[in-house]
Amino acid sequence: MERFDPMSSTQIQPLAPDGYRLRLPGPTFVPERVLQAGAQLVVNHRGPEFRAALVRAEAGLQPILGTRNRILFYAASGSGMMEAAIVNVAGPGDELLIVTHGQFGERFTTIAQAVGAKADVIATPWGEDIDIDAVQARLREKPYRAMVVVHNESSTGIVADLASLGALVRNSPTLLVVDSVSGLGGIEMKQDEWGVDILVSASQKALMCPPGLGLASISPKAWDVINGGGRLPSFYWDFRRAQASAEKGETPFTPAVGLVAGLLEALDMIHAEGLPQVLARHTRLANALRAGGAAIGLSDFGTGKRKSATVVVFDVPAPLDGAVIVRELYQRHRTVIAGARNRLSGKVIRIGTMGAIDADTIYTDLAHLENVLPDLGHALTAGAGVAAAKAYLE
Amino acid sequence: MERFDPMSSTQIQPLAPDGYRLRLPGPTFVPERVLQAGAQLVVNHRGPEFRAALVRAEAGLQPILGTRNRILFYAASGSGMMEAAIVNVAGPGDELLIVTHGQFGERFTTIAQAVGAKADVIATPWGEDIDIDAVQARLREKPYRAMVVVHNESSTGIVADLASLGALVRNSPTLLVVDSVSGLGGIEMKQDEWGVDILVSASQKALMCPPGLGLASISPKAWDVINGGGRLPSFYWDFRRAQASAEKGETPFTPAVGLVAGLLEALDMIHAEGLPQVLARHTRLANALRAGGAAIGLSDFGTGKRKSATVVVFDVPAPLDGAVIVRELYQRHRTVIAGARNRLSGKVIRIGTMGAIDADTIYTDLAHLENVLPDLGHALTAGAGVAAAKAYLE
Structure with missing residues (x-):
């Protein structure tokens, strides 16, 4: 008899460590x-x-x-x-x-x-x-x-x-x-x-x-x-x-x-949430992240007025290196954001504000940034980022 | 506050009906x-x-x-x-x-x-x-x-x-x-x-x-x-x-x-099963299906000697239509096999013998064929297909 065991006793080896937060501008967190x-x-x-x-x-x-x-x-x-x-x-x-x-x-x-x-x-x-x-x-x-x-x-x-x-x-x-x-x-x-x-x-x-x-x-x-x-x-x-x-x-x-x-x-x-509501949520959450970033010294990249609702791109404050911020967020918080793999390498950090996210997602992003940035030499007022995002949303 | 409910109360709408058996030459059943x-x-x-x-x-x-x-x-x-x-x-x-x-x-x-x-x-x-x-x-x-x-x-x-x-x-x-x-x-x-x-x-x-x-x-x-x-x-x-x-x-x-x-x-x-064992299982199961098919009047398509271990292609016995066999297997048993979408349309049926299958998979295929074919006018000895496959494997 030929036997095949479709669910062997071996545990699936998990890809991600516990607490992993996928906060890239894609791929994004999947519900x-x-x-x-x-x-x-x-x-x-x-x-x-x-x-x-x-x-x-x-x-x-x-x-x-x-x-x-x-x-x-x-x-x-x-x-x-x-x-x-x-x-x-x-x-x-x-x-x-x-x-x-x-x-x-x-x-x-x-x-x-x-x-x-x-x-x-x-x-x-x-x-x-x-x-x-x-x-x-x-x-x-x-x-x-x-x-x-x-x-x-x-x-x-x-x-x-x-x-x-x-x-x-x-x-x-x-x-x-x-x-x-x-x-x-x-x-x-x-x-x-x-x-x-x-x-x-x-x-x-x-x-x-x-x-x-x-x-x-x-x-x-x-x-x-x-x-x-x-x-x-x-x-x-x-x-x-x-x-x-x-x-x-x-x-x-x-x-x-x-x-x-x-x-x-x-x-x-x-469609259960409603497409207009989904689009409005994206806009509000991206703006909340920008408001929070501004309160801790992270300014928006570029001078364009047509800001994205699905990704926030922050200038990296001198003399920091974007890649170091990305690495520290991952190592300390398992929060995975993006730097840049192009001419902006080291100069910007990028955070997705798309898909299955809510206000808590943004607050957590900001809290993690508030934890990491001071240790890299960037002075900020603890809690200011989260507070500014909350103020924007409430 | 922006809220997103990542697991709404709505039930996932299942794609397949209960008892669905994917027996195509690909895509195949996934463990x-x-x-x-x-x-x-x-x-x-x-x-x-x-x-x-x-x-x-x-x-x-x-x-x-x-x-x-x-x-x-x-x-x-x-x-x-x-x-x-x-x-x-x-x-x-x-x-x-x-x-x-x-x-x-x-x-x-x-x-x-x-x-x-x-x-x-x-x-x-x-x-x-x-x-x-x-x-x-x-x-x-x-x-x-x-x-x-x-x-x-x-x-x-x-x-x-x-x-x-x-x-x-x-x-x-x-x-x-x-x-x-x-x-x-x-x-x-x-x-x-x-x-x-x-x-x-x-x-x-x-x-x-x-x-x-x-x-x-x-x-x-x-x-x-x-x-x-x-x-x-x-x-x-x-x-x-x-x-x-x-x-x-x-x-x-x-x-x-x-x-x-x-x-x-x-x-x-x-690799847990062992690659040589996996390949041998494919060969034996394909041969078992061929043995079972032969016992109920289903002959292998073509005269080639280098028979596949991953798919069995049966000639459709005259005057049957392969598409009707495929449809009846699906409607009566939710067993999904393939006909042909080319010059062999109606003339052959194709069953995958690849991937996560074992002897029972083959016996069930044959049992379903034994149920369906007589009603379409193809005489066979009930149980002969399964018995021949078992005899081959044991």
């Missing part, structure tokens, strides 16, 4: 309900149960995206979805206008170059708002295939004004391609109203799911370009294939079934 | 231990906990692949990994020899054409063994960049003789590119010994994990080609980027953290 939904039995990805799940997922996501488009699902990281967004509309020689305002916009440029497109870049200084007039002027210079922009730059904490950018191209052949990986579900998105033609996102930020699930939503205007195009240099990312499967209630390739199951619960939680 | 490991708190994908997880995952996978290469991890479906395998070594105009013996080999051809490579195809009739001599003759005709083959064709139940194929190209510049999505962990793989240069696989088959995690292993010979190449038309699939991150204990993009956590447990289970 237990979402985790447990994802730990259900895997079902046939071409059976009636999963078809029903895709219907629920699409219906739950559409209001969050502000769209009536189909939602296409991929097993992919956010960067994969960024590549999908580009490769479906631009190939060798096609002109793209990449409006960068941080690290992920620069990634779009790298992807555009990889697929052979001609990438013109408007490089917004990091931490500043995108200059809409400058974009408008550049758009007059060439018949760009698409303008490409990151909605929420988690590297800088600044949000692009998609309504204004969309208005610039709405009545032209130019498409608007947007990455809202770190914005969607925490910052207002009105894809159809704003004229966002290709919107891509991922599961592990304000959508409160583990990483590994990507999604895309494509406007009729973008479909005209995609369907009129020729061979894509990709099979996996071909939106036409994903759309054809979606019409049958399927995905073209074996999807991350468990992540979709988790997403259903996350979407139910968002 | 509870793996599911629960994947439902742990998500950790920082660039922190020490996840670095340690990647080290464990690589160490656990290397003997299963039979390699000392690094293992590269992607958030991707198996088809994404197939694309990665091609796009890293072949671009426009490069000559590939695709040795097909089923549906997934044909997918390789589609991918090769998408990236612009010139794909010569040796189309093995489905269900037959690959003609090694014919492959050898074709390899003499051109200096192919790579020979591309699917290890285990889950569409036909036939396994490629990789040792012989590898020997054909070992001393030539031609690479051997292999998809072992549905073989790895259930069928012997000796990547280094056989000379497999690029091996890609995925989590949801014999590795007993949910879908969404892809992996790749690249030989030094393949690295010479990849590093000597120019621009890839892809950012996401660029193995150089993944390798550079792996050297730092990371992945280039946010990985499917929960799936890696689950994989660690699956790997521990495989």
Whole structure:
């Protein structure tokens, strides 16, 4: 007899130490309900149960995206979805206008170059708002295939004004391609109203799911370009294939079934709270963290006015090193925040304010900062940060 | 005060009905231990906990692949990994020899054409063994960049003789590119010994994990080609980027953290049972299912001798329709097997014999077939299938 013991006596080796607090600007803390939904039995990805799940997922996501488009699902990281967004509309020689305002916009440029497109870049200084007039002027210079922009730059904490950018191209052949990986579900998105033609996102930020699930939503205007195009240099990312499967209630390739199951619960939680309430909570909690930071000498990075509701980026007060703050928060409190892995390395710290968080999350962040910073030589009034955040919220 | 309730009172809506039996040739049944490991708190994908997880995952996978290469991890479906395998070594105009013996080999051809490579195809009739001599003759005709083959064709139940194929190209510049999505962990793989240069696989088959995690292993010979190449038309699939991150204990993009956590447990289970024992169990259980099928009038599809240990493909006895058998098994028993979504549609049924299965799994499959087939007009001796499988195993 062949025997298999599906639950051996060996204890699962936990990944995280007790008290671990995931406070990154993504991946974010995943609610237990979402985790447990994802730990259900895997079902046939071409059976009636999963078809029903895709219907629920699409219906739950559409209001969050502000769209009536189909939602296409991929097993992919956010960067994969960024590549999908580009490769479906631009190939060798096609002109793209990449409006960068941080690290992920620069990634779009790298992807555009990889697929052979001609990438013109408007490089917004990091931490500043995108200059809409400058974009408008550049758009007059060439018949760009698409303008490409990151909605929420988690590297800088600044949000692009998609309504204004969309208005610039709405009545032209130019498409608007947007990455809202770190914005969607925490910052207002009105894809159809704003004229966002290709919107891509991922599961592990304000959508409160583990990483590994990507999604895309494509406007009729973008479909005209995609369907009129020729061979894509990709099979996996071909939106036409994903759309054809979606019409049958399927995905073209074996999807991350468990992540979709988790997403259903996350979407139910968002709509139970109410999408306007969820977005307002994000804004208030981000502002509370900023108020608390200001009270202990942590100022916002950059001069931009369009501050993110899903990530707070603090300047590191001289002569401190951001990496040391990150390390100390982890070692003393198991609070995991981000520094920077780019030109801002050491100069900023970044804390997620997205997804499954509440006022206590912010107070704890501030309390831990208040514990750590003085030992690193940064003077502050103990309790001032938490008090300022409380004052803001109450 | 902003409040967020991470576990609302709403019950999780289960995806699957009670008694659901996932018996596909993938995705496969996932053991509870793996599911629960994947439902742990998500950790920082660039922190020490996840670095340690990647080290464990690589160490656990290397003997299963039979390699000392690094293992590269992607958030991707198996088809994404197939694309990665091609796009890293072949671009426009490069000559590939695709040795097909089923549906997934044909997918390789589609991918090769998408990236612009010139794909010569040796189309093995489905269900037959690959003609090694014919492959050898074709390899003499051109200096192919790579020979591309699917290890285990889950569409036909036939396994490629990789040792012989590898020997054909070992001393030539031609690479051997292999998809072992549905073989790895259930069928012997000796990547280094056989000379497999690029091996890609995925989590949801014999590795007993949910879908969404892809992996790749690249030989030094393949690295010479990849590093000597120019621009890839892809950012996401660029193995150089993944390798550079792996050297730092990371992945280039946010990985499917929960799936890696689950994989660690699956790997521990495989090595606790013993890899040779796991492979032997797969072979014996597949043979037991074939013996049971034969006793109730279900014969193996095709004339090939190299039968798969991870999937059994039965001819559908005339005048039955495979889709009806699949539907009846589901409706009466919640047993989910596969038909075919290709030229064999209606003509075969396919049952996974991979991953977390034991003798009882096979007996139950056969018992359900014995219940369903007579009502569809196929005469059989009740109990004969289960008895034959038992006789084989005891």
